[in-house]
Amino acid sequence: MPECFNILVVDDNVNNRITMRALLGRLPNIAMMEAGSGAECLMMTVEHIFHLILLDVQMPEMDGFETALHLQMTERTRNIPIVFVTATLKAEEFSRRGYGLGAVDYLAKPLDDNLLLNRVRLYQSLHEREATLESHARDLQDALDRLRVTQDKLVQSEKLAALSPIVAAVAHELNTPIGNCMTVSSTLDVDIGTLYAAVEKGETLKRSQLLDSLGRARTASQLILRGMFRTAELVSNFKQVAVDHASSQRRTFDLKDIVGGVVMLMNTSLHKTAYRIQVNIPGSLWLDSYPGPIDQIISNLINNSVLHGFEGRKEGLISIEAQEDGDYIRLLYHDDGCGMSDEVKQHVFDPFFTTRLGKGGSGLGMSICYNLVTGLLGGTIEVADGEPSGSLFTILLARKAPLAASP
Ligand SMILES: Nc1ncnc2c1ncn2[C@@H]1O[C@H](COP(=O)(O)OP(=O)(O)OP(=O)(O)O)[C@@H](O)[C@H]1O
Ligand SMILES: [Mg+2]
Structure with a gap:
């Protein structure tokens, strides 16, 4: 009505x-x-x-x-x-x-009766249309508001959903070395206790017995040290996830020099393999940005190509290209390795996502890169299938990095 x-x-x-x-x-x-x-x-x-x-x-x-x-x-x-x-x-x-x-x-x-009634009817129908339009506009606004709320909730639940595997993965990764250390140190404690009691009672110990005990103690302490190193390494990787803006040095530099430097370093560890890195970056691509993090990103990408992409392969080719793109520099990183499944591509930048769980992978490399590129360096990073094979990372780097947030 x-x-x-x-x-x-x-x-x-x-x-x-x-x-x-x-x-x-x-x-x-x-x-x-x-x-x-x-x-x-x-x-x-x-x-x-x-x-x-x-x-x-x-x-x-x-x-x-x-x-x-x-x-x-x-x-x-x-x-x-x-x-x-x-x-x-x-x-x-x-x-x-x-x-x-x-x-x-x-x-x-x-x-004129008819004229009056016609005019009034005309204004009445105009008013009704206006009211209908207003109600549609209100409905649309309501729908838009609901959509925004839903979107916020989704983002929130995505974050929460991302958090629980992180917590599980941290617990899992830390659990192994810490668990090992606990087992070894409790055995060590029993051994040392027995030795201490024997010496205290004035028992005569044979040299071979003493050596045996000390040998076990030494192995145990080495195992504990190794476990502790691994724990420290995990914690330090974990800390890198939150990029420390203050510790990154900003300056003006030529991209070719930075990439060239990393590649030269990486080549020294690859010289005995048939993995090759081809760099095709013109000189004078100047950036006012952070060379350290760019170095870290390229090293991470190369490490991943070698560890994941080229796993089980004798040969492999990595190519790194760069070109200007307005206020950005487009960096294309390609390897002709095994590539990634859709599922891996979808999660590659998630913290603690790794296909090498328990085999040395902590799943932090790519998420650190993602944080660096999208935060400190003011750019974007995407992954796609390589042509004709392998993986392709497309990175846009702001030629002038945004001003770092205060630490
Ligand atoms: N070039 C690549 N080719 C094939 N798979 C890759 C490549 N780069 C990354 N991946 C996949 O993405 C996953 C996540 O990579 P990321 O660097 O974040 O973790 P990781 O290498 O497993 O561990 P970490 O780098 O912390 O030691 C890898 O486990 C691997 O499955
Ligand atoms: Mg990695």
């Missing part, structure tokens, strides 16, 4: 108002109120909401024009369509005075 269309009829002549009421009564869904003067009209608009005002022009004291002027000046009534009803007003005078006062139309007296 559409909203009732409220009309205010303003006329000092009571007979005119009665005629109008009888006429408008023929239309469905209309509520009519009456005002006998301009002042009364203004008062009524304070208390009621009207969708159309039929306003007599000639009235004592405040005439139609003056009343329209007041309506026009008041925020609440400014947009109510006004139709002048007049015996004297002519088209030319209406366009000169009436339009300026916010009136939209005029009807000549004596009123």
Whole structure:
């Protein structure tokens, strides 16, 4: 059921108002109120909401024009369509005075019944359409608000969902070396206790017995040391996930020099293998950024190609290219290794995601790279299948890195 269309009829002549009421009564869904003067009209608009005002022009004291002027000046009534009803007003005078006062139309007296009803119906249907549009706009806004809330919730639950495997993986990774250390140190404790008791009691120990005990103690302490090293390494990797902006040195440098430096270093450990690195970077790609983290990213990528991409393969080719791309430099890193499944590609940048769990992989390398590129270096990193095989990393580096957040 559409909203009732409220009309205010303003006329000092009571007979005119009665005629109008009888006429408008023929239309469905209309509520009519009456005002006998301009002042009364203004008062009524304070208390009621009207969708159309039929306003007599000639009235004592405040005439139609003056009343329209007041309506026009008041925020609440400014947009109510006004139709002048007049015996004297002519088209030319209406366009000169009436339009300026916010009136939209005029009807000549004596009123033509059909013309009046048609006009009123027209404004009624305009109002209904406007109301429908407003309600659609409200619905859309509501839907948009709900969508935003849902989106925020999704982001939040994605974060939480990402967190639990991290916690599980940290626990798992740390559990192994810590568990080993505990087993070994409790055996060591028993051994040392026995030895101590024997010496305290003044028992004579054979040299071979003593050597045996000391040998076991030495092996145990070495195992504990190894376990502790591994734990420390894991914790230090873990700490790198939160990139330490303050410790990264910013300067202006040529990308070719930085990549060339890392590749030369990596080549020294690859010289006995048939893995090759091809660099195709033009000189003078200047960046005002952080060379250390870029070095770290390239090393991580090369390590991954060798460890994962080329695993079980005799040969492998890595190619690193770079070109300008507006305010960025586009770095393409490709290896012709085994490539990654869709699932690995989807999670490769997640912290602690590794396909070498328990075999030395902590799954932090790529997530560190991701944090460095998207945070400190102000860029993006994406992974895709290589052509014709292997993996392709596309990295955009801001030529001018954003200003680091205060530590
Ligand atoms: N070049 C590549 N070719 C094939 N698989 C890759 C490559 N780079 C990464 N991966 C896959 O992505 C996973 C995540 O890599 P990431 O560097 O984050 O961890 P990791 O190498 O397993 O461990 P970490 O780097 O912490 O020692 C790897 O375990 C591997 O499965
Ligand atoms: Mg790695």
